Amino acid sequence: MAAIISADGVDKTFRQLKRQSGLAGGLRSLFSRTYTEIRAVSDITFAIEPGEAVGYLGPNGAGKSTMIKMMTGILTPSAGALSVLGREPHTNRMRNAREIGVVFGQRSQLWWDLPVRDSFALNRHIYDIPEARFADNLAFLTEMLDMGAYLDRPVRQLSLGQRMRAEIALALLHDPKIIFLDEPTIGLDVVAKDAVRKFLARVNRERGTTIILTTHDLVDIEEICPRLIMVDDGKLLFDGELTRLRADLGSRRRLTLEFATDPGPLPLATATLSRDEGAAKHYLLEDEAISLIDVLNEVGRGHGLKDVKLEEPDIEEVIRTFYQNKSRLAGAAS
Amino acid sequence: MRAGAYPAFALTAFQSRLAYRNQVWASAFGELVISFAFIAIWTAAFAGQVVVDGATLPEMITYVMIAGLLYWNTDRLINDVGEAVRTGDITIFLLKPLSYPASLLATHFGHYVFDQLVVTLPVLLIVGFSVGLLPPASLFHALMALPFWALSWLMLFTLGALCGLLAFWLLTAFALEWFLKGIMALASGAIVPLWFMPGWLSGILGYLPFAWVSYYPTAIYLGKLDPPATFLYFGIGLAWLAALGGFLAWLWSRARHRLIVQGG
Amino acid sequence: MLHNITLIPHLVRMYVRTRMEYRGAMFLAWLSQGFSYGAMYATIALIIARFDNLGGWQWPDMALLLAFHLLAYSLGASLSFTQFRDIEEKVRLGTFDAILVKPVGPWTFLVFSGLNIGYGGHVILATGLMAWSLTQVGLAWSPLLVLYFVAALISAAMLTAALMTMIGTTALVWVRSRHLFSIFFGFWELARYPLNIFPAPLQMLMITLAPLAFLAFVPVAVILGKPVPLLGAWAPLASLAAGPLCMLLAVFHWRWCLRNYQGAGG
Numbered sequence A: 001m002a003a004i005i006s007a008d009g010v011d012k013t014f015r016q017l018k019r020q021s022g023l024a025g026g027l028r029s030l031f032s033r034t035y036t037e038i039r040a041v042s043d044i045t046f047a048i049e050p051g052e053a054v055g056y057l058g059p060n061g062a063g064k065s066t067m068i069k070m071m072t073g074i075l076t077p078s079a080g081a082l083s084v085l086g087r088e089p090h091t092n093r094m095r096n097a098r099e100i101g102v103v104f105g106q107r108s109q110l111w112w113d114l115p116v117r118d119s120f121a122l123n124r125h126i127y128d129i130p131e132a133r134f135a136d137n138l139a140f141l142t143e144m145l146d147m148g149a150y151l152d153r154p155v156r157q158l159s160l161g162q163r164m165r166a167e168i169a170l171a172l173l174h175d176p177k178i179i180f181l182d183e184p185t186i187g188l189d190v191v192a193k194d195a196v197r198k199f200l201a202r203v204n205r206e207r208g209t210t211i212i213l214t215t216h217d218l219v220d221i222e223e224i225c226p227r228l229i230m231v232d233d234g235k236l237l238f239d240g241e242l243t244r245l246r247a248d249l250g251s252r253r254r255l256t257l258e259f260a261t262d263p264g265p266l267p268l269a270t271a272t273l274s275r276d277e278g279a280a281k282h283y284l285l286e287d288e289a290i291s292l293i294d295v296l297n298e299v300g301r302g303h304g305l306k307d308v309k310l311e312e313p314d315i316e317e318v319i320r321t322f323y324q325n326k327s328r329l330a331g332a333a334s
Numbered sequence B: 001m002r003a004g005a006y007p008a009f010a011l012t013a014f015q016s017r018l019a020y021r022n023q024v025w026a027s028a029f030g031e032l033v034i035s036f037a038f039i040a041i042w043t044a045a046f047a048g049q050v051v052v053d054g055a056t057l058p059e060m061i062t063y064v065m066i067a068g069l070l071y072w073n074t075d076r077l078i079n080d081v082g083e084a085v086r087t088g089d090i091t092i093f094l095l096k097p098l099s100y101p102a103s104l105l106a107t108h109f110g111h112y113v114f115d116q117l118v119v120t121l122p123v124l125l126i127v128g129f130s131v132g133l134l135p136p137a138s139l140f141h142a143l144m145a146l147p148f149w150a151l152s153w154l155m156l157f158t159l160g161a162l163c164g165l166l167a168f169w170l171l172t173a174f175a176l177e178w179f180l181k182g183i184m185a186l187a188s189g190a191i192v193p194l195w196f197m198p199g200w201l202s203g204i205l206g207y208l209p210f211a212w213v214s215y216y217p218t219a220i221y222l223g224k225l226d227p228p229a230t231f232l233y234f235g236i237g238l239a240w241l242a243a244l245g246g247f248l249a250w251l252w253s254r255a256r257h258r259l260i261v262q263g264g
Numbered sequence C: 001m002l003h004n005i006t007l008i009p010h011l012v013r014m015y016v017r018t019r020m021e022y023r024g025a026m027f028l029a030w031l032s033q034g035f036s037y038g039a040m041y042a043t044i045a046l047i048i049a050r051f052d053n054l055g056g057w058q059w060p061d062m063a064l065l066l067a068f069h070l071l072a073y074s075l076g077a078s079l080s081f082t083q084f085r086d087i088e089e090k091v092r093l094g095t096f097d098a099i100l101v102k103p104v105g106p107w108t109f110l111v112f113s114g115l116n117i118g119y120g121g122h123v124i125l126a127t128g129l130m131a132w133s134l135t136q137v138g139l140a141w142s143p144l145l146v147l148y149f150v151a152a153l154i155s156a157a158m159l160t161a162a163l164m165t166m167i168g169t170t171a172l173v174w175v176r177s178r179h180l181f182s183i184f185f186g187f188w189e190l191a192r193y194p195l196n197i198f199p200a201p202l203q204m205l206m207i208t209l210a211p212l213a214f215l216a217f218v219p220v221a222v223i224l225g226k227p228v229p230l231l232g233a234w235a236p237l238a239s240l241a242a243g244p245l246c247m248l249l250a251v252f253h254w255r256w257c258l259r260n261y262q263g264a265g266g
């Protein structure tokens, strides 16, 4: 299948004004100013197939929002080729707009003083959604996102979680082929985050809507996006399955052995002891090839082993290791 | 309460304005254009006559320049207070060991100095060198113009702050800003001095506080009032300022009370 | 294009309903602005009362000039002022980005989703003053004059909207544009006086770079049969062309700025 989004060596450079500090600097800036160039996105290449759900991850200022703005046609790339739905997004912004949905986590597209329903109704006209289709979608979204209770309340009275669900519904009313979400879960509590994640995963699964979302929250990616694109400082660091990221990094599974009584020090060849609490001992399994059986064989009988717990590494840890390795590499290089 | 914090407010306000370089140039340019326009308007009005109601054209040109300088734009002040009320940011000030009105005074003093120094002064210099401005009528009038100037700004500040605070009850500072603008256009004497108005009107406006913003300071500068009258009107102006200041303090205490009791 | 036009009533309805949520504040604003302009005009009337005329314009002539100035301005500004003044903020907050991802012309969306009904006070004052002054100046009405009057008013309103569009749109590229509005309002204020009283360079400026002479002075002078400096016999034609020409320029400027839009960080 042809890619629905493809980026080929995309670059974006901004010019930023250098602010001068102090009274003297301020006075000087009345007459002259200096600029710095910021390369917000540099040489990004990827391709996304229809129906994929992709998490776009990176620290603050990594260039995530900038990339979303280019894919939605708001900004023009400084270099490289970008294609969304087979078209160049910037030159075909309005045409693409009909087939995509965009949610900006930090800014609202709803009419602040009017009931939620009114914003939805306006979108029906903006996107020319057929009456019946609109009614169906509204019913489905209201049901799924549990918006029934506040559809007739002015947006300014809604909680952030309620508003965010309304924003997402607004972006999906016209059955977009792709939905872009820039930090959709920012500021939401655990329950609201969970509702949003479950819903997006379901939309992706059942309707086949392609999802691109940026986030700082790794759980978003774990629950919605099988695929992860990681960026830092504008550059692509990793692109692939989440599980592959684990494998690439060597999955450091965590093993806990619990004994009836403290068996004393128990060093193993198959696992590294990370913490010793006497009767409970924690190990890390560095090597993918080593199985639980191998470890248990090494421990052997006679220590009064009571319980065994093996945990897959959580994604936070994977990413943390990833960044640590990267900075270590960068440190070594410089 | 640390009094040392207040000059810092003024300095911060002054510095913050420097960041908006285009705004500075544009304001100075706009001010210059308007100044030349008002000079043109009075020149056209005099149409060759030498003295009208005891005032000459050069006097009128000096009058519009100085009265215009004194007629400082209170929009920023009213907006600041109005916004603080609307967004509830004003409650933050109740938590600080600072007086909100005093910090407001310091901040806008910073803005005032900025506007006069960076925007108005260059315009005065340009007009002074190209068209010519009259010096003060006498040493006495020159010395008295200074306290009148201070009174003028304090009066403006008090009026602006009052309008801003009224937003507590009217929920909109916008309309108040426009009411004040309208009153000031007519009653401050910034555009037409009271001596050109019909007697009944100047009789009324001459005793309203707005005339102390532009009319009296400029009239003193031009020597239109003799020494006894100068002191008398300074006294009346002070009384007005005290009355309005008292009203402001009372409004603020009501507003504070409301904030504390109702939580904003 | 057709899609944009059919959308207009819906956008306007949304905005009007938003304003009606705060109708008390809006009517108060009408009142205060009407009062404020009234007071300003009173000061001009005071000058003329004392000096008989201003550059050959007596009070009824001046009243017509002021009324035309205010009416043309408020008609044009309702389509443009707050909308384009706030572009700066919309860019900073990213709400302008949200407009760009809709399948609607961003100009249509911006203008009509903010069609300002706050100019009620202006319009009432302006039409009242205009009606009174027209009874005083004794015009020899003819169909041609009526046609010119209406067309000149529309052209002047277009001029206002076009200039505001150009100024506000600049924020898409230069981030800030407020300062340009203060320059606009400087000239706008001059535009309510007879052009002939100003020094020649200022007159020149006001029919070229800052063409606000066309907002009121030129058309009203033509209507009253008064001489127009610099333009002379070309005045009627020029006043009709000024609005559409500026509009055309505004369209190009808007497109250029949109192409070079950089957004804001975050």
Ligand SMILES: Nc1ncnc2c1ncn2[C@@H]1O[C@H](COP(=O)(O)OP(=O)(O)OP(=O)(O)O)[C@@H](O)[C@H]1O
Residues within 6 Å of the ligand: A014, A015, A016, A038, A039, A040, A058, A059, A060, A061, A062, A063, A064, A065, A066, A067, C262, C263, C264, C265, C266
């Ligand atoms: N319009 C702009 N003008 C100048 N610089 C910009 C602009 N937009 C973004 N930048 C800069 O580009 C870089 C990337 O910004 P971007 O908003 O894409 O980051 P992000 O990954 O979305 O960060 P965050 O997680 O904080 O949202 C930053 O250094 C930012 O300062």
Ligand SMILES: [Mg+2]
Residues within 6 Å of the ligand: A064, A065, A066, A182, C266
């Ligand atoms: Mg971002």
